[in-house]
Amino acid sequence: MTKMNKRATKYISFSIDGTYYAMPVNAVGPFIKGDNSLPVPKANELIKGLIYQNGKIITIIDSAKLLNLPKQNKFATCLSFYRGEEVFALNVDEGSETVKSTNIFIDRNKKKFKKYIKINKNKFYILDPEEILKELAL
Amino acid sequence: MISEKYKDLYISTSREQLKKLSDLFLYLEKKPNSENLIENIFRLIHSMKGAAATMAYKQTVIMFHAIESIIDAAYNNALEINKKTIDSFFSTLKVIEANINSIAKTNKEIDLKKPIELLNGLLKSKLKPSKNAGDIKRVKHVLGNLPSVAEISVSTDKLDKLQNYLDDLLINIMQARALVEKSNQTELLSNCINSDKMLSDLRRELEKIRIVPLKQIFSSLPYLVREVAREENKSVDLIIEDNDLSLDKAILDELVDILIQLLKNAVAHGIKLGQKNGQIHLETILNNDQMRVIVEDNGQGIDAETVLSLAVKNKIVSPSASKKLTISEIRNLIFMPGISKGQNLSTSSGRGVGLSLVKSRVGELEGQIKVLSDKGKGTKFIIDFPLPLSVFRALVFKIRDYHFAIPLSYIEQIVKLEKLKDFSNSKTFRYKQKTYQLLNLDKILAKQNLAELYKYLVIISDKKRNLALPIFSNINESELVMKKTPSILKKSKYFKGVAISSKGQPVLVLDINNLV
Incomplete structure (x- = not known):
């Protein structure tokens, strides 16, 4: 495990399939309901579908496939994030609080999303929006 | 100095005037002896000088005054309009443009000393004895011609935002109307219909603001x-x-x-x-x-x-x-x-x-x-x-879990088949003595090993080809509002984009041309 830097950063935390994750707070929007999405034929397999909310088309990303989880996520809660004016959302099990951390670590056992922070001895893996969108080849 | 708030108005008016000036110079190049053209150029320069004076751009005023003097001399036949003069005028256009850009960015004029010297030099070197000095009457242009406050320039970003809000309001009204239609409350329905009409009028007016004749830009x-x-x-x-x-x-x-x-x-x-x-x-x-x-x-x-x-x-x-x-x-x-x-x-x-x-x-x-x-x-x-679609009526239908739409403007007719038909091995269909090439959505959908049965045939309106698309069910006509295409669809040539139905549901709008 490697210590990366000491700058304090705020994150929104959430859980998926029993594991804690965090996303930098400056990139995220609100938690939203992402059920009944419109599937898109021949889209990247990580795309669950499209929904329409608050005047925007939102692309829902399947977190189970993104993170290679064995269990299919059944919950409709999604955490939205932005790239420019476009909105994406990742389905999560449960949204949690804002956390702060100064140190970022790297888990070399993971192939992707290796960075994590430690809050009360728990690891929160950082899901960086740009890294997520790279997986979608966008 | 006139308040900062008039600066934007000055900039947009100056850019318009600069365009007009370049057109006039182009005409002058072809007709260098046209008094009418020279007079129009003089008036325009005089107007631009006046606006600059109002905004207290001193160097700009001096420069326009120098150009004005040259045009004035040309009008009085004291200066010949030849290729070199025209080239100087066009060079000056570049200087005026750079000056406007500088004022727009920094509220400061560029250094106009050299251009002014060149213009004055041009005037001195070209002057010849006037044949009819004192005989020419010229209409004096009235100074103090402030940019008109009846016009404002609005960025397309702001119009985009306004359009988005109107679209969403329209979707909400469509949803409300659908609910009211079910409840049979006629008074409320009448109110909804009126709101719908007012909103459509508002959208149309907004669209008109955004639409510009190509002539203007070209x-x-x-x-x-x-x-x-x-x-x-x-x-x-x-x-x-x-x-x-x-x-x-x-x-x-x-x-x-x-x-x-x-x-x-x-x-x-x-x-x-x-x-x-x-x-x-x-x-x-x-x-x-x-x-x-x-x-x-x-x-x-x-x-x-x-x-x-x-x-x-x-x-x-x-x-x-x-x-x-x-x-x-x-x-x-x-x-x-x-x-x-x-x-x-x-x-x-x-x-x-x-x-x-x-x-x-x-x-x-x-x-x-x-x-x-x-x-x-x-x-x-x-x-x-x-051309972008905005609000349009479409045929909406479902195939497996997918919701698709075809704009009604593409559809000639919808044929209900007498009995369910399997088109999986057919490439054509004969109807009313015409043979139609069948479109299928295999290019978009993963092929299933099921013989799918179809109940309807959508005849596509196309002058050159006879095309038809088989559809099974969940077919209805709906008003849709087009939204900005998300990144995941941009590479797909089969979809025009995503639209929102009156139920607030996204629908994929098919691009029929690319399904052939």
Whole structure:
């Protein structure tokens, strides 16, 4: 495990399939309901579908496939994030609080999303929006 | 000094006036002795001087005064309008433009000492004894002509936001109306219908604000061609046929950038040095919901052999692969970045990126560009791009878990089949003595090993072909509101984009042209 830097950063935390994750707070929007999405034929397999909310088309990303989880996520809660004016959302099990951390670590056992922070001895893996969108080849 | 709040108005008015001035100079070049033209130029310069004085841009006032004096001398036959004078006028246009840009960015004029000296020098060196001094009457232009406060300029970003809010309001009203229709409350329904109508009127007015005649934006292109031709020492005329078309300002701005590159390319690489009848023809045509833009020159054409050898030299294509390319593929190599690197480098072109950028920008408009050219026979670029849909009626249907829509403007008729039919092994269908080519959505949907049965056939409205699309069920007509296409759909040529139904559900809008 490697210590990366000491700058304090705020994150929104959430859980998926029993594991804690965090996303930098400056990139995220609100938690939203992402059920009944419109599937898109021949889209990247990580795309669950499209929904329409608050005047925007939102692309829902399947977190189970993104993170290679064995269990299919059944919950409709999604955490939205932005790239420019476009909105994406990742389905999560449960949204949690804002956390702060100064140190970022790297888990070399993971192939992707290796960075994590430690809050009360728990690891929160950082899901960086740009890294997520790279997986979608966008 | 006039308040800062008038600065934006001054800038937008000055840019409009600058365009008019460049048009007038272009006409003057062809008719240097036209008193009417000279008088119009004088009035315009006088007006621009007045506006600059009101804004306390002192150097700008002095510069316009110098130009005014030259025009005044020309009007009184004390100065001859010849090629050198015209060239000086066009050089001054560049200075005026740079000055406006500087004021817009920093609220400061650029250093105008040198241009003013040059103009005064021009006046002194060209002055000849006036034949009819004192006899010419000239209408004095009234000073104090402040930019009109009845007009404002609004950015397309702000119009986009307003459009978005209106779209969402429309969707909400559509949803409310659907609920009210179910509840049978006639008074409430009447209210909803009125709100719907008012909102539609509002949307239409907003759309009108955004729509700009192509003529307005294209008017600066002859000047551009003239300047590029002058740099390249060539003689080129630009003929524009806009067919009185108008377009959304945001799209027009993108299109003009594309055209500027194509026109520069036509002058620099198309028209030969020494060619006396150099001509570029720019035409825009509306074809259903597509706009076609043609840029054609009567120059030397594209030599496929030269393009191929450049492609091999610049390592765009390997020598072995180059032998297998068709003529059309060879021509399309001109759109590859780096193809013309180092060739005929000029200030206008030759750095190898121009046409590749054009292709990329045409792609951003969801359009396509092709080139037709042979050595010695000129070059023709054809750009086709779809006009954006906004609110439209469509046929909405479901296939498996997917919801699709086809704009009603594409549909001629919907035929209900007498019995369910399996079209999986059919390529055509016969109906009322016509044979229709069947479209299928296999290109979009993963093929299933089930024989699917269809109940309806949608006859597509197409002048050249007889096309039909089989549909099974969940078919209904709906008003849809088009939204911005998300990134995941941009690479797919089968969809025009995503629209929202009255139920607030997204629907994929099919691009019938690409399903054939």
